[in-house]
């Protein structure tokens with residue numbers, strides 16, 4: 168197994184302290200960026216590296232940065248640390264163990280995008296992580312990496328750690344901005360995209376924690392180093408969070424396009440109690456589940472799309488034989504029902520119906536017509552909701568009906584859950 | 589009521605942001621830290637310091653699950669029952685807590701010590717099953733571990 172890059176400080180004693188971070192080479196990339204690069208050259212570097220957004224959608228980071236309208240200031244940067252997609256816990260590991268790595272990534276990205284005020288929007292539950300970040304920000308100010316005239320470069324940056332308060336929809340970028348403006352976290356219609364009109368209606372860059380965390384390494388080692396890993400369209404390193412029925416759940420760093428089997432067997436120690444695998448959710452709760460016949464799929468954006476699912480946030484949930492799929496999907500439907508912000512009808516009503524139908528199937532009250540009914544509801548949510556949360560709710564429902572129709576029918580025929588004794 | 593210290597901290601928060609309204613969530617969190625929950629009176633005070641209408645502040649507070657609009661116990665026990673935790677027995681964890689505390693989900697023990705809730709993914713799926721008690725995560729839970737945790741919290 169290769170020497171870790173993104174996770175190199177995880178497990179090092181006191182890795183969250185600035186002395187330790189600097190002893191291990193920290194803040195050298197920032198020096199290099201400020202000394203050797205003009206902002207536009209940095210945007211170009213990140214573009215050439217092919218780094219794609221790690222929050223779920225996989226949009227190329229450098230391309231997004233180049234959408235900022237010329238000459239419009241102030242500009243803002245918001246780091247998305249809302250990490251709410253069930254199954255995902257990689258950003259928390261970075262924040263708690265390597266807060267300075269994230270801060271360095273943010274400073275360099277702000278220099279590239281000519282931003283002087285940045286925010287980290289961290290989910291409210293991450294109290295410990297937020298405190299670590301606050302301390303690290305103080306340390307960075309004290310050493311002159313934040314504040315006025317950073318390292319004598321003339322570049323100024325203020326960084327504010329902002330805590331959320333429990334709402335998955337605030338992970339959606341426009342919901343996050345309305346929340347940061349002090350409002351209910353309701354999504355907004357795009358366009359205008361945040362790059363042209365975002366926070367306080369000013370140009371705003373929004374990137375995931377892991378995306379920004381990659382930037383110092385790209386500055387230090389170059390775009391070619393990054394593109395030497397993964398595939399042409401999915402270059403570089405990715406953090407995978409693996410959970411569920413495996414022996415060694417956790418966060419692992421792998422080059423993109425590593426086979427799913429390698430992650431499950433070589434890294435995560437294989438299925439728990441040797442139980443055969445029944446299904447895998449490959450990229451967070453909203454990504455369509457797949458069956459073990461796809462164990463050799465390379466974990467990259469294109470290969471997963473080719474089999475009808477998504478890389479998403481890189482959150483792999485392994486579901487072993489003996490688990491009720493209807494129960495699992497019912498629980499996910501409950502999540503989307505709870506997290507629907509209620510702004511638009513297809514999502515608000517649709518997620519409620521899906522949950523109720525799944526609940527009655529699981530508890531013995533299912534009807535023959537429930538499966539076509541659920542697919543019909545999916546069609547009425549899909550593409551007709553205001554923001555992507557509506558679509559996200561459909562992944563588990565549609566894919567489970569496609570792969571486990573017989574299990575649903577058995578629940579309906581026997582008027583009970585066959586997995587309950 | 590909101591202490592003078594809290595009020596002045598909210599003023600400082602307002603000055604920290606390019607736009608003062610951005611301080612609303614941190615202000616509500618601060619008020620909740622002081623009072624344990626956000627009563628209509630506290631919400632009104634926050635509104636006054638923020639220079640916003642009580643209706644606006646109430647509407648924002650009601651949107652976010654971490655803002656308690658009813659009193660809660662000294663220890664808010666929140667068990668994740670989402671997918672990864674559920675695969676590893678979160679239901680049993682909830683059942684065990686219900687039995688040990690003698691309450692249902694959503695209730696508070698008569699001595700005011702514990703409130704039990706089920707919550708969504710806590711971002712700790714690799715160490716499932718997980719619960720959060722106030723600010724602290726407890727991971728890789730088992731029935732025995734829960735008994736120890738409850739005993740320790742009762743002793744505090």
Ligand SMILES: Cc1cc2nc3c(=O)[nH]c(=O)nc-3n(C[C@H](O)[C@H](O)[C@H](O)COP(=O)(O)O)c2cc1C
Pocket residue numbers: 219220221222223224225226228247248249250251252335336337338339340341373374375376378379554555556559
């Ligand atoms: C419902 C919903 C929830 C989301 N939650 C998150 C999240 O928790 N963290 C995150 O980084 N991105 C999340 N996203 C994606 C963001 O909207 C946005 O695309 C991302 O933060 C951009 O950063 P990136 O390009 O670096 O990935 C979510 C999107 C949707 C629709």
Ligand code: SF4
Pocket residue numbers: 336354506507508509510511512514515552553554555556557
């Ligand atoms: S799709 Fe759902 S979450 Fe998105 S705006 Fe509509 S109701 Fe809100």
Ligand code: FES
Pocket residue numbers: 253254255668669670671672673674708709710711712713716718
């Ligand atoms: S599913 Fe329980 S912490 Fe993520």
